[in-house]
Amino acid sequence: MQFTSMAFLGFVLLAALLAQPLRGAWRTGFLIALNIAFAASFIASPLAAVPLLAFVLAGYAALVLVERRKAGHAVALSVLVLVAVFIWLKRYPFVAAVPELPFPYALVGLSYILFRLLHLVLEVGDGALKRPSFPRYMAYLFFFPAFLSGPIHRYEPFDRDLDAPAGMDSNAAFATLLRFLVGFAKVAVVGECLLMVQELFAGRLQGALDGGASFPMLAGLYAFGAGLYLLFLYANFSGYTDMAIAVGRLFGVVLPENFNRPFMATNFQDFWSRWHITLSEWFKIYFFNPLLKLLMGRFDSAAAVPYLGVFALFITFVVLGFWHGSSWEYLLTGALLGVGISINKLYQVELTKRMGKKPYQALTKRPAYIWASRGLTLAWVSLALTPFWIPVPGIGALLAHAGVGGFVLALVLMSAAFAIPILIIVRSMRLAKLDQVSGGAIHGRGARIAILAGLIVLLAFAVPLLNSSSDFVYQAF
Template identity: 40%
Template structure:
């Protein structure tokens, strides 16, 4: 069994090396990544041998500072540039993996002896290198040693998931991106146009980009999770129907779940623990929560990009989650827990909450397709009234979509499960979807790419 695991690790290591060789144009361009990985491994081994919080935070500071320098953040502009051309692809996700291992190494929760090969397999796993999901080392190791059984029905269900992933990326995401690319030039070219038309153009662009982002990212996750499962590896889920969320708090428990859980476990919870230990007060807890939300989401925004608009993105997410939390606290104090449960069961309240959640998130995502000058110019045209109108249009549009979906699924008694259908029907359906993917790409003459490859 031990020799089998060693051989399996060697095969995965070889696959990772081949992947990296294809990603980086030259060995010199991969040197910064190699140095970053080596430094991370040294940090982990050091804190495991000498568990000290001071040593832990020293290493965290060094690793984060190196990351900021390599990524070219403005706050590191005073430092000399790296004298070679290199790629930072995958560096953001590697950062999270290294930081969690340093922290867990100090806490003594790394259950396995970390070898260099296992460490490199975890940090450079070719299926999750670019986009995540951000699995913990403990889960990765356990799943690697205990692969899924190769059952016929499981294989077919996995193939169905992979095909659905390609359909999301090549049909749905590509179509949404096509509409988005045709609408945004009209939005930024408008001068002296009536406010309602500008709001409508922005709302269409924001809705299309949000749909594109989700279908692109979740479709890619379906593909890599499916391929990993066929290889006997289990990657964690990253999405759980986030557009049905009734609050921003619920949304972040459904969207990019591995990233959300990482920030919750290694940023939000430790900060809250320190604050509540220093100032133990139940009345102050909501205020501490708001402050911590703002800090965590600001860091999350900065992680997504180096330009100032990503700070605004993080602050806006922090604002949304904070308002959501204070609203829940106020309503619970006024209605009580029983009243809150009754309100949450009210369909009108549920639809309104879903609409506002997704409408707010769609506006926040403008950081991914605008720069700060575009945002300032649009705000000058919109004013407060325009932004409120945009929120209303996006929210109401999503309410209609969800209501129609509930109406259709509620009245339909027939469902088609690809994996459980007869083999001929199942594989014919998958072939039809693949054909639709090829046809859509031919018509659009443009792929959807992968939106998170830059992070």
């Protein structure tokens, strides 16, 4: 039951109407039933669901264990076992020798269930959170708007929304419907158009490789292919997030934001505070901070702290890349992202030392510096995502033909291709004062109905025309 299907729309509208009068245990039970129905639509048979359910039951047993703390190091042991089972179920390469289950099974939603489950284990084990009842645990882990690809929400606000669903006036209702339709358009129209053009560049790039084209030609084709893939990924994933947040709002659950104008980021740290925000925050709280604390305990030197932070950042992004998938392509993506953010952090540390804090801050506020940094950041992220659309052997062939100089030229081209159009768009919006307009600024029932109707008509014509598959990229992770 894809988000962009008519079946899902009917499912949501009917369920949202039925859920309105429900409170307490009735509301929780109804949400669990909805979650089961939604998850079941992705699972081929009851047997295929057994490993997923067993993993979830093991997670609740871990919560009971860490709450009672009858075993030494209960939290660490629970986390280790859950992560190990997750790796085994996902069939990472280094567990290939371990026997696998003798039947096909469902993995849909498993990665995001793991994040929510580890959050509960760590918080309950620390005493910061009371163990939820089993029904609330199931409602939280399988909450269907966030089941496939997040956002990764915390249990505390979800628990509050179960008891006291967020209300909705006419303004909130309009903003929710508008957000759902805009998200739908991002995925099924904008994303599909970008993907078609990106695949055209990818095909031309392969043809240029086979034909022995010059490295400037290869660099140009690769640069536009890589840049377009980042744009496609943003349209696809942010569109899904818009739809998930809107659907959650219909059920009185306020899901966290996952994107905040990432193309306005001025460095790598800024980018990751704007892109897949809930994933970045999860890794910061539960991986980066503990790792940095551990390293600082081993190296008692104030001068070493910035460099320990750089090392911790690199390891965090390698692990983040490996979480995305079990193939070497994802590990390479994580390593490239880690290299980018580590070099950026080292650059900041060293330049601050050489120039002084105030002169360096003054430098970073200069418009030319900001736009150059913005372009280079987006270019490197595009390069790091290359394994998402070119297999590792293909990357090796591209590097062999274009050389390091080709990739450097591609970075320069991508930097300019991102920075200049964004600069023009931002300046134009400011001149027209369009940057001050939002959904909440649109008043009048007639105007709102016209906007919603226009979006529905656009989708009704465009989606069949594009023959949109409307799959979510992050659903595969």
